[in-house]
Amino acid sequence: MTIPNFGDKYDADALLSPEEAVAEQGDGLPDVPPAVVLGIQDSLYEEATARADESINVVRGQTVHRISDEVGFIGDFGMGAPVAATVTENLIAAGAEVVCLLGGGACLQESIPPNDAILPTTAIRDEGVSYHYLPPDEEVRTTPELVDALDSSLTEAGVETHRGPTWTTSAMYRETIPEIEQYRDEGVVSLCMETAAILAVAEYRGADAAVVHEIGDHLLADGWESGVEREENFAEFLGPTVEALEAYVA
Numbered sequence: 001m002t003i004p005n006f007g008d009k010y011d012a013d014a015l016l017s018p019e020e021a022v023a024e025q026g027d028g029l030p031d032v033p034p035a036v037v038l039g040i041q042d043s044l045y046e047e048a049t050a051r052a053d054e055s056i057n058v059v060r061g062q063t064v065h066r067i068s069d070e071v072g073f074i075g076d077f078g079m080g081a082p083v084a085a086t087v088t089e090n091l092i093a094a095g096a097e098v099v100c101l102l103g104g105g106a107c108l109q110e111s112i113p114p115n116d117a118i119l120p121t122t123a124i125r126d127e128g129v130s131y132h133y134l135p136p137d138e139e140v141r142t143t144p145e146l147v148d149a150l151d152s153s154l155t156e157a158g159v160e161t162h163r164g165p166t167w168t169t170s171a172m173y174r175e176t177i178p179e180i181e182q183y184r185d186e187g188v189v190s191l192c193m194e195t196a197a198i199l200a201v202a203e204y205r206g207a208d209a210a211v212v213h214e215i216g217d218h219l220l221a222d223g224w225e226s227g228v229e230r231e232e233n234f235a236e237f238l239g240p241t242v243e244a245l246e247a248y249v250a
Contacts, residue, residue: 034249062074108167129200
């Protein structure tokens with residue numbers, strides 16, 4: 001069995017649209033910044049909202065906090081591919097042209113120290129959402145020019161960066177030892193639950209997208225190896241990420 005069960009759906013019209021859902025919240029579409037950072041962790045949400053000067057309701061309590069004219073932040077929406085894809089859809093429908101996930105992830109490469117940042121280039125599609133947007137044989141990728149901009153900004157801020165494939169799975173308790181070993185040996189650098197879905201939505205809707213992973217833990221074949229306390233590092237990553245997005249959309 002493959003996903004989706006109904007295979008010939010990619011050019012078909014959907015019953016519901018994110019534009020309709022967003023427009024129902026008020027008088028037309030909200031005025032969101034052209035670039036939006038998606039964050040999941042509470043500490044990042046607190047840091048971003050402290051920097052924001054305006055809050056914009058997008059749909060059903062999903063709120064973009066405007067950090068500057070060019071960049072907003074949205075958080076406090078939960079975890080996993082389905083909700084991340086839905087939030088991304090709503091942001092793009094509201095006018096966002098660039099989306100960037102800034103969040104914690106597990107690192108599969110023990111040689112990468114926990115204070116470094118990971119910039120995924122492609123994503124292994126081991127979830128279900130992306131297959132409703134793109135055919136199974138299509139690769140999901142981050143936008144190269146956007147990754148370059150993030151890399152330069154983080155490097156200038158003194159953060160070491162690493163690029164490579166990431167692994168997206170929705171089955172936290174079925175991350176098996178053989179696949180961890182295989183992906184590690186293939187050079188996969190990180191693991192999270194959202195990246196492939198966000199990239200697939202962005203590709204389908206014609207938006208640019210990238211990801212910045214901070215390392216919460218190392219995922220090793222013999223267990224999890226906890227990293228360092230990440231709250232200060234999240235704040236450290238937010239500034240360069242916002243600056244990169246500001247320059248990119250300008």
